[in-house]
Amino acid sequence: MSILEVENLSVSFKQYTDGFKEINHKVISSLSVTLEAGEILAVVGASGSGKSLLAHAILGILPRNASISGTIKYKGVELTAARLATLRGKELALVPQSVNFLDPLMRVGSQVRTASNSEDVVSAQRKVFERYHLGKEVESMYPFQLSGGMARRTLLSTAMVSGAKVIIADEPTPGLDPIVIKEALSNFREFADKGCAVMLITHDIESALQITDKIAVFYAGTTVEIASVKDFVGKGEAIRHPYTKALWRALPQNEFISIPGSQPHPSSLPPGCLFAPRCEIATPECEQAPPDMRELRDGMVRCIHAT
């Protein structure tokens, strides 16, 4: 059963320019993605593609000036603000990207204990610290005393002790040692194998491929492809979308070639396919209307010409 379903989600921000002109920044458009129990889903995309905002939308922590449409369901029931308030931190946990999510005035040991829903919070916290190689002295430190790597491990600990069923991890690994990364990733695997689910949001397609089952590729605020990890082999023949192919070919162990140009800005999205300005196989048809997500070879793709 799908544990989390995001259907047709759009998020936009209104901004006023100097001339009081209203500009709409569409940061997420018509996004649908599902997360199954026992599964790790990677959401992979460039910085500025709106990946973090997806995490914030699911957890209901977008800023107030955001307007949202679409539905998000947890265990088949819509996640309303009231329901989220009871589930957040208990059944749904976030590993945030920024260390600013820690309370600057509270010792980190206490913060992790507050996040724990177990009987014996102290031993739960100590166990998780041990697992992430955070020494006993770290318990009584304040966030500003932590190194970048320690802070990330603290954030991971907070989510892990919560006993959540779904963890949404927003770029949990950069800046960590390869050894710690491997460990954190294998902990996610273990967590998923117990019937929970992880949404791993990352720019790093390579580490995503190592532990996940399914990859959702994000571009300019929407998913362009959902593919099984198995599709990422060889020259990427099994991959469906031109952008995903480009990402795969750009890896240093593959061809290390890039496509020119850059992702469109949320204030000036192209009218048709968001990738059209950079797509080698674009036709005039692609610029007419945004393509719908459609099923193709056991995966999904948002491209009219994909085969």
Add this chain to the structure above:
Amino acid sequence: MQLEAKDVGFRYGDGPWLFQRVNVMLEPGEIVGITGPSGRGKTTFCRILAGFESPVEGTVHVNGAPLPKSGYHPVQMVLQHPEKATNPRWKMHKVLNEGYQPDKELLDLLGIEQEWLTRWPHELSGGELQRFCVARALGPNTRFLIADEMTTMLDANTQAQIWHAIMSIAKQREMGILVVTHESKLMQRLCHRVIDFNEFD
């Protein structure tokens, strides 16, 4: 012109040595990688080469002479987080032209779009900002570039795009590059040789 670090050691005050007896020689046009676990002072070593920090012992020479104390520094460094290296109160054209005026060819090579120049740093993504930091570091008098986890936060396509731009400039100008990265595959792809920072104590 060579960049040479000889018996370089560093520690804070009377604290324990972060590293000692580090010897690195970089030839013009040479691309050298540094590996080793984090927290062992690789970044501090890079900062010493770029002149942001002085070695406690040992010397750094460019072309046989000590690093200049003023004027344009021949060793430029690009870091992991471009947000921390750009003044949030300056628009991008000011950030870009701080040290020199990069030509259009360089901007095109790095995929910097004209329209970005009128934006504030917070209006750009990490990948877009990092292109500016790279452009800024590639002044005509840069002889060596230090890339400290420069593309760690970027997607594969942006990473390849930025590195291709740098490699073509390095070739044109015979610029030497020191690459610090955790990603072994990137290291293998880019570097002529790799130094293990663990070899020094």
